[in-house]
Amino acid sequence: MRRLGPALYALPGLAFLAVFFLYPVVQLLALSLRNEGTGEFTLQHFEHALGTEVYVRVLGITFTIALQTTLGALLLGYPLAHWLARLPDGRRGWFVMLVMIPFWTSYLVKTFAWMITLDQNGVMNRLLLGGGIIDAPLEVLHGRIGVMIGMVHAMLPLAVLTMLPVMIGTDRHLPRAAGTLGAPPGQVFWRVHFHLSLPGVAAAGLLVFITSLGFFITPALLGGPKDTMLAQLVISQVTEMMNWSFAGALAVMMLAAALVTTWVYDRLFGLSTVSGQASGAPRRGQDALRAVGIAILSGLAAVQVAIGAVMQRLVGRRVLGWLLPAHAAVVLLFLGAPTLVVIPMGFTDSNFLGFPPPGYSLRWFAVYFGSELWLGATVRSFVVAFGTACLAVVLGGFAALALARSESRWRGAMFALFLAPMIVPRIVVALGLFYLFAQMGLVATEAGLVLGHTVLALPFTFVTVAAVLKGYDWRLDQAAATLGATRAKVLLQITIPLLKGGLVAAFLFAFITSFDDLTVALFVSGGVTTTLPKQMWDDMILQLNPTLAAVSVVVFVLVTALLVTAERFRKPAG
Amino acid sequence: MERQSGGGLGAVQRLGAPLSQAKLRIDGIAKRYGPVVALEPVSLEVRTGELMTILGPSGSGKTTLLQVICGLVEPDGGRLFIDGHDRTAMPVHQRDIGLVFQNYALFPHLTVGENIGFPLKMRGRPAAEVRERVAAALAMVQLGHLAARFPRELSGGQQQRVALARCFVYQPAIILMDEPLGALDRQLREHMQIEIKKLHRETGATIVYVTHDQEEALALSDRICLMNHARIEQVGTPQEIYAHPRTTFTASFIGTSTLLRGVVEGDALVTPLGRFALPEGRLAGAAALVIRPEHLRLGAGENTIEGVVSETVYAGAETRLLFDLADGTTAVLRLPTGMAAPEIGTAVQAHWATDAAVLVPL
Ligand SMILES: Nc1ncnc2c1ncn2[C@@H]1O[C@H](COP(=O)(O)OP(=O)(O)OP(=O)(O)O)[C@@H](O)[C@H]1O
Ligand SMILES: [Mg+2]
Numbered sequence: 001m002r003r004l005g006p007a008l009y010a011l012p013g014l015a016f017l018a019v020f021f022l023y024p025v026v027q028l029l030a031l032s033l034r035n036e037g038t039g040e041f042t043l044q045h046f047e048h049a050l051g052t053e054v055y056v057r058v059l060g061i062t063f064t065i066a067l068q069t070t071l072g073a074l075l076l077g078y079p080l081a082h083w084l085a086r087l088p089d090g091r092r093g094w095f096v097m098l099v100m101i102p103f104w105t106s107y108l109v110k111t112f113a114w115m116i117t118l119d120q121n122g123v124m125n126r127l128l129l130g131g132g133i134i135d136a137p138l139e140v141l142h143g144r145i146g147v148m149i150g151m152v153h154a155m156l157p158l159a160v161l162t163m164l165p166v167m168i169g170t171d172r173h174l175p176r177a178a179g180t181l182g183a184p185p186g187q188v189f190w191r192v193h194f195h196l197s198l199p200g201v202a203a204a205g206l207l208v209f210i211t212s213l214g215f216f217i218t219p220a221l222l223g224g225p226k227d228t229m230l231a232q233l234v235i236s237q238v239t240e241m242m243n244w245s246f247a248g249a250l251a252v253m254m255l256a257a258a259l260v261t262t263w264v265y266d267r268l269f270g271l272s273t274v275s276g277q278a279s280g281a282p283r284r285g286q287d288a289l290r291a292v293g294i295a296i297l298s299g300l301a302a303v304q305v306a307i308g309a310v311m312q313r314l315v316g317r318r319v320l321g322w323l324l325p326a327h328a329a330v331v332l333l334f335l336g337a338p339t340l341v342v343i344p345m346g347f348t349d350s351n352f353l354g355f356p357p358p359g360y361s362l363r364w365f366a367v368y369f370g371s372e373l374w375l376g377a378t379v380r381s382f383v384v385a386f387g388t389a390c391l392a393v394v395l396g397g398f399a400a401l402a403l404a405r406s407e408s409r410w411r412g413a414m415f416a417l418f419l420a421p422m423i424v425p426r427i428v429v430a431l432g433l434f435y436l437f438a439q440m441g442l443v444a445t446e447a448g449l450v451l452g453h454t455v456l457a458l459p460f461t462f463v464t465v466a467a468v469l470k471g472y473d474w475r476l477d478q479a480a481a482t483l484g485a486t487r488a489k490v491l492l493q494i495t496i497p498l499l500k501g502g503l504v505a506a507f508l509f510a511f512i513t514s515f516d517d518l519t520v521a522l523f524v525s526g527g528v529t530t531t532l533p534k535q536m537w538d539d540m541i542l543q544l545n546p547t548l549a550a551v552s553v554v555v556f557v558l559v560t561a562l563l564v565t566a567e568r569f570r571k572p573a574g
Numbered sequence: 575m576e577r578q579s580g581g582g583l584g585a586v587q588r589l590g591a592p593l594s595q596a597k598l599r600i601d602g603i604a605k606r607y608g609p610v611v612a613l614e615p616v617s618l619e620v621r622t623g624e625l626m627t628i629l630g631p632s633g634s635g636k637t638t639l640l641q642v643i644c645g646l647v648e649p650d651g652g653r654l655f656i657d658g659h660d661r662t663a664m665p666v667h668q669r670d671i672g673l674v675f676q677n678y679a680l681f682p683h684l685t686v687g688e689n690i691g692f693p694l695k696m697r698g699r700p701a702a703e704v705r706e707r708v709a710a711a712l713a714m715v716q717l718g719h720l721a722a723r724f725p726r727e728l729s730g731g732q733q734q735r736v737a738l739a740r741c742f743v744y745q746p747a748i749i750l751m752d753e754p755l756g757a758l759d760r761q762l763r764e765h766m767q768i769e770i771k772k773l774h775r776e777t778g779a780t781i782v783y784v785t786h787d788q789e790e791a792l793a794l795s796d797r798i799c800l801m802n803h804a805r806i807e808q809v810g811t812p813q814e815i816y817a818h819p820r821t822t823f824t825a826s827f828i829g830t831s832t833l834l835r836g837v838v839e840g841d842a843l844v845t846p847l848g849r850f851a852l853p854e855g856r857l858a859g860a861a862a863l864v865i866r867p868e869h870l871r872l873g874a875g876e877n878t879i880e881g882v883v884s885e886t887v888y889a890g891a892e893t894r895l896l897f898d899l900a901d902g903t904t905a906v907l908r909l910p911t912g913m914a915a916p917e918i919g920t921a922v923q924a925h926w927a928t929d930a931a932v933l934v935p936l
Contacts, residue, residue, distance in 0.1 A: 479679035481666040484696035
């Protein structure tokens, strides 16, 4: 027992994940391989999925959209992250906040914003028509362009926030060194900055791709029938057809795609980059790729130096210098603007969501605060989010504490397990939990929601606490022990007070994760246990109305306030 | 040292009573970190009320030994006795041992007063007593006016005193200090050495003090335990170790000396530089003569060596003369005060009295 010591702290988290994450996912797999009637092993569901034209097409669309989204988010996000990384530390915080807020803003609010922006009579068409740029309204809603705008917008913050720590970590001293070695700026960028940021780019690509694979909110609300994605199919198979095995098979295919991508990524870069650490030693298998990569990079560098020279002659050095900040400004505007459009809409006095609002009033807030349905959903979301945050901080915090000091050879595996809910598409987790909760009688209960949301929030609390622990001075714990403190007292009087900032941040992140979640809520909540996102989703599918704008404003303001608080606490104490 | 802990002590253990006044007895304690041997089996006794320094170069296992004593590191083998009782498996917080860390390890979220009061609170002392003893401890290290400050608002020397006060305040029977003055500048270090000696005298605590600074060890210790390569080289009073080094490592680590290597033949040491008479003590085979600088005199005598002056080092109270011998070793002698140093490059002779040298095995 004594030798196991710190590793014991990880046990509750491991047990929790085993029951509410691994087991349901495995059960889903078993379900997909079984004939419902006879219970025998069968591949029929997979054959059915891969042998039916509609399903194959949806698979193709899903991968295409996920890939396009990944490319779009990386291309738009990279220069922004690069610009952010080079800002002085003090100023960077504010601009990073402009990415953090859209990151944590609910997908529903973001999608709702695009619905009213891109609509035929929406903000964008009004502005373009009014400015005389176009003669007829553009039809972007309910088409691939609309989906892509919504998806890239939704995934961009994730991409930027994943790349940023790696870039900050490597940018600090190296480029200056390269400059003094005589490399021209173009060369410095490709051979040093870009090369060193690759693990971050890959991590961002991985997370965006996997998250996109399981997406349904954006394609359902912004796309047309031709943009149906796999997750939508899974949902309709379960909620409309009650076809569990087939839904299971579809989910398993999605999971397989996600796992294969992750596996390839791990071979090349190592999983630790996902949690925001620059990877240390090069990994196996990187050598062959390295040679190819370096050749490509030098090619790119040569091209850029040439283009740079021509451009400098054409437009002058000063204009070129503004290119990066200008890009950053445009992308930040793209991230923030749609949400800002929602705010005036919430205050409209009209019955419709026209822009600009003909007049302003608080009537839709009055509707919201006067509606038992909305308020009930809000209160329930709060209660569930609070429970989730408590549970996730305790489980994730202890796990991080345990793994920070563990020298066990299982450490890597445990680390991966705690990050896994981030890598398995949410819809897969949600479906698995739905099946499990149906057996346990937890469907449509707050407890079920808390358990499900805790699975989703665990990676965030784990990573947040692990990050503050990296700078933690363990000798303080040792000192307390030699001064006579028992293990429990060391934890309560030394470790926890010193980690307070990280714990508060982890709590708030978990809170927001739960407060925003629709995927688990879609299956597990319902009827009298509707959560706020579920209520919004039901309304958005049925009919857009100004109450939704008012609710979005409330959610947006709330989440932003929580987030700013979390950020202030995240700085380590002492 | 290692051979000392034979079966006899096991018999003592069975009687259940401490044989000597040994406060702390380490019996064959060993520790490895994977392939790295941090401690070979070592044995050591620390007497009640003494200040013993553990001296050794970096990586010799000093910190590991301290951590085993206070229970932060579990040894792979061997046993640890405090007051004659086996404490090898006792948890850290029950051991009644104080540890002063190299970088103080003050709790940054607690004030100076709260830091010092921490061990008393952990022992459930009543609030009034805590206040009283904290005040007394602060007065002892002359920091009474800083009780309300946080550690980051103190200078390095002040932080160090808080760490000392936090350790002395609960009067542990044994106090371990791991290079407590390592981060301080020379002047402050010497001042703090005096304070530690004073605290030691006033409290009568048994102190084990780790350092890699031989001057500090000589200045502070009742006894020195010299470590090298995860082993104990020699234990003794500073005078003993200085005057009677048992290995060439001891001779060169504590103070400076001239080493003449050769082979023992009869009653002489045969070296490339000639035959030299042996002092007392019998050894066979390869050995070396250790001669301290103050025992070497210029000119020919009983045992004479010749060399060429390579350097003179002026060190305030004395001047040292370095000269190269024919076999490539450098000899060191202390010039008598007031004597002019010979020019660099001149040939010199030096001699010593046979019994002033020490014979050590190679
Ligand atoms: N936690 C550890 N893991 C692996 N090796 C360790 C660990 N702690 C110490 N060692 C190794 O054990 C040996 C002894 O270390 P120790 O810290 O006891 O030396 P030391 O005498 O205190 O040195 P210093 O004067 O530099 O503090 C060293 O080789 C060190 O590298
Ligand atoms: Mg040490």
